[in-house]
Amino acid sequence: MGGWAIAVHGGAGVDPNLPQQRQKEAKQLLTRCLNLGISALSSNIPAIDVVELVVRELETDPLFNSGRGSALTEKGTVEMEASIMDGPKRRCGAVSGVTTVKNPVSLARLVMEKSPHSYIAFSGAEEFARQQGVELVANDYFITEENVGMLKMAKEANSILFDYRIPVIGLETCSAGAAAMDNSLQMNGLPIRVYAPETVGCVAVDSQGRCAAATSTGGLMNKMTGRIGDSPLIGAGTYACNLCGISCTGEGEAIIRGTLAREVAAVMEYKGLGLQEAVDYVINERLDEGKAGLIAVSAKGEVACRFNTNGMFRGCATEDGLMEVAIWEQ
Amino acid sequence: MGWAIAIHGGAGDIPLSLPPERRLPREATLRRCLQIGVAALQAQKHSLDVVELVVRELENCPHYNAGKGSVLTTAGTVEMEASIMEGKTKRCGAVSGLSTVVNPISLARLVMEKTPHIYLAFDGAEAFAREQGVETVDPSDFVTSENIERLKQAKEANRVQIDYTQPITEERSGIPTPDGNSRIGTVGCVVVDEHGNLASATSTGGLVNKRVGRIGDTPVIGAGTYANNLCAVSATGKGEAIIRGTVARDVAALMEYKGLSVKEAAAYVIHECVPRGNAGLVAVSAKGEVAMPFNTTGMFRACATEDGYEEIAIWPLQD
Numbered sequence: 001m002g003g004w005a006i007a008v009h010g011g012a013g014v015d016p017n018l019p020q021q022r023q024k025e026a027k028q029l030l031t032r033c034l035n036l037g038i039s040a041l042s043s044n045i046p047a048i049d050v051v052e053l054v055v056r057e058l059e060t061d062p063l064f065n066s067g068r069g070s071a072l073t074e075k076g077t078v079e080m081e082a083s084i085m086d087g088p089k090r091r092c093g094a095v096s097g098v099t100t101v102k103n104p105v106s107l108a109r110l111v112m113e114k115s116p117h118s119y120i121a122f123s124g125a126e127e128f129a130r131q132q133g134v135e136l137v138a139n140d141y142f143i144t145e146e147n148v149g150m151l152k153m154a155k156e157a158n159s160i161l162f163d164y165r166i167p168v169i170g171l172e173t174c175s176a177g178a179a180a181m182d183n184s185l186q187m188n189g190l191p192i193r194v195y196a197p198e199t200v201g202c203v204a205v206d207s208q209g210r211c212a213a214a215t216s217t218g219g220l221m222n223k224m225t226g227r228i229g230d231s232p233l234i235g236a237g238t239y240a241c242n243l244c245g246i247s248c249t250g251e252g253e254a255i256i257r258g259t260l261a262r263e264v265a266a267v268m269e270y271k272g273l274g275l276q277e278a279v280d281y282v283i284n285e286r287l288d289e290g291k292a293g294l295i296a297v298s299a300k301g302e303v304a305c306r307f308n309t310n311g312m313f314r315g316c317a318t319e320d321g322l323m324e325v326a327i328w329e330q
Numbered sequence: 331m332g333w334a335i336a337i338h339g340g341a342g343d344i345p346l347s348l349p350p351e352r353r354l355p356r357e358a359t360l361r362r363c364l365q366i367g368v369a370a371l372q373a374q375k376h377s378l379d380v381v382e383l384v385v386r387e388l389e390n391c392p393h394y395n396a397g398k399g400s401v402l403t404t405a406g407t408v409e410m411e412a413s414i415m416e417g418k419t420k421r422c423g424a425v426s427g428l429s430t431v432v433n434p435i436s437l438a439r440l441v442m443e444k445t446p447h448i449y450l451a452f453d454g455a456e457a458f459a460r461e462q463g464v465e466t467v468d469p470s471d472f473v474t475s476e477n478i479e480r481l482k483q484a485k486e487a488n489r490v491q492i493d494y495t496q497p498i499t500e501e502r503s504g505i506p507t508p509d510g511n512s513r514i515g516t517v518g519c520v521v522v523d524e525h526g527n528l529a530s531a532t533s534t535g536g537l538v539n540k541r542v543g544r545i546g547d548t549p550v551i552g553a554g555t556y557a558n559n560l561c562a563v564s565a566t567g568k569g570e571a572i573i574r575g576t577v578a579r580d581v582a583a584l585m586e587y588k589g590l591s592v593k594e595a596a597a598y599v600i601h602e603c604v605p606r607g608n609a610g611l612v613a614v615s616a617k618g619e620v621a622m623p624f625n626t627t628g629m630f631r632a633c634a635t636e637d638g639y640e641e642i643a644i645w646p647l648q649d
Contacts, residue, residue, distance in 0.1 A: 262580075
């Protein structure tokens with residue numbers, strides 16, 4: 001055993017009717033990010049740097065719901081959150097309510113390394129960002145036209161929507177608006193076609209067996225301002241220790257309740273399960289009625305992805321040559 | 331079997347020389363809160379109502395670092411946080427960054443019951459408080475002269491202080507605190523009622539001289555607070571250590587996955603998983619057992635069980 005491994009995700013819960021073009025773009029982005037991570041791992045870059053690097057790339061691309069492309073709050077603004085954790089010493093950092101920081105995951109890393117705290121939020125996090133001199137942009141930078149349209153629809157439907165990946169135009173052509181939301185496939189109580197994958201994440205183990213995890217998100221479409229989900233919560237959306245690294249996505253509230261990321265590590269640590277067994281157990285037994293997915297790597301260089309949603313944008317690779325990018329159940 | 335309740339008022343480096351004028355009012359508060367909880371349990375109140383009731387009482391008391399006694403941020407303001415969790419359903423609610431809400435724990439409960447979310451923070455949480463019509467006061471009402479002095483001392487010492495005004499430079503320095511007699515801490519309550527329903531609640535003002543926006547372990551489900559159908563846990567101490575140790579969930583995980591008793595699981599987490607001097611917790615099991623371990627000098631704590639056991643203590647008990 002041994003060797004590096006990496007997995008990335010762009011959210012769990014995908015509309016089965018997602019246009020082919022959109023699927024293709026998502027796979028291309030996942031492949032690009034995976035390759036970025038692979039080349040970093042091959043150059044012996046530590047896992048903690050690799051997960052940050054890959055998540056920055058996902059944040060910078062507007063396709064998924066994090067950084068640029070983040071879902072909008074009920075006020076039409078962006079409030080992003082992220083966390084990162086380094087397995088060997090279980091050091092961690094998290095941010096919430098970030099509105100001008102181009103790469104929230106890097107701010108989370110700075111909280112971990114440059115502050116005595118683990119978690120800083122809202123105006124305090126913005127102030128910390130300025131002190132640290134990270135790249136700042138106007139809130140508008142994060143707001144895409146597509147998301148503005150989706151917020152409008154969400155408000156019309158008077159519901160809180162997870163992010164989605166259906167172009168507004170596409171939706172209109174296939175009977176738009178609230179009427180279109182009558183669909184049997186649901187996620188978080190919402191029709192899947194307007195739900196959508198939220199969150200991006202990356203987990204990696206380097207060739208020295210160090211695990212790390214990072215997760216970043218814009219949260220829910222039409223969310224109340226101030227809402228915090230699972231992504232910044234250590235043990236819920238993100239966890240890493242000397243055994244494994246995990247990043248979760250899906251219904252935030254179910255993930256928080258299930259302390260899902262820590263759970264994978266806990267059953268490995270306390271029940272002696274292997275990575276795949278642990279991941280299967282957690283997805284099958286620990287989600288109650290909730291819908292979610294996760295990616296995980298072990299210190300031994302194994303990788304696992306599981307979800308009980310309709311699809312998850314994901315990709316994984318290991319040193320011994322496995323490489324896979326997928327959306328649907330295989 | 332039967333009901334059980336445990337309460338804490340924070341763990342930390344509480345000197346054995348704590349003068350009576352500091353010690354007695356805190357012990358009296360613990361006793362009073364314990365009695366309130368016991369009376370509620372005897373009156374068949376649900377565990378969730380009992381933990382909220384008791385933590386509200388602790389928040390209303392200026393001697394502990396939550397609600398009215400909250401310590402100040404580096405900007406001289408109050409930013410309170412709290413969370414609550416019900417064991418049977420694992421429903422939970424949390425709030426951070428409150429500056430006007432008299433009882434943060436009740437707002438956490440409203441987040442749990444009245445929103446599709448679990449966790450609201452800062453302006454959004456304050457706006458939700460207005461919507462729900464909970465009692466609010468001017469932010470300056472939380473600022474006590476004692477806490478202004480505490481912040482002043484912390485700033486002079488140029489350090490962020492833990493709940494207990496313990497010096498926490500990068501690692502623990504062991505330097506005597508400049509404010510050795512002002513020991514105050516996070517509060518929490520865990521309960522199992524006679525039907526075996528478990529609940530946990532934790533509330534805090536955070537750290538003296540903390541950075542504005544800092545979130546500790548208290549509102550983080552699995553870190554400061556956790557409850558399921560086996561046990562309910564509320565942790566206190568150095569937030570960053572409790573977050574990375576997912577302390578509250580780990581007590582439950584050890585019971586669930588290794589079959590440990592609540593006492594064994596709680597002791598394992600406090601003595602094996604968290605660095606010495608960092609944390610304490612209170613826990614009750616569905617069977618009505620209680621555990622209150624800490625690896626700090628002391629922890630303000632109290633517990634009672636249906637079969638008549640009662641304890642109110644600060645330092646380790648003499649055998």
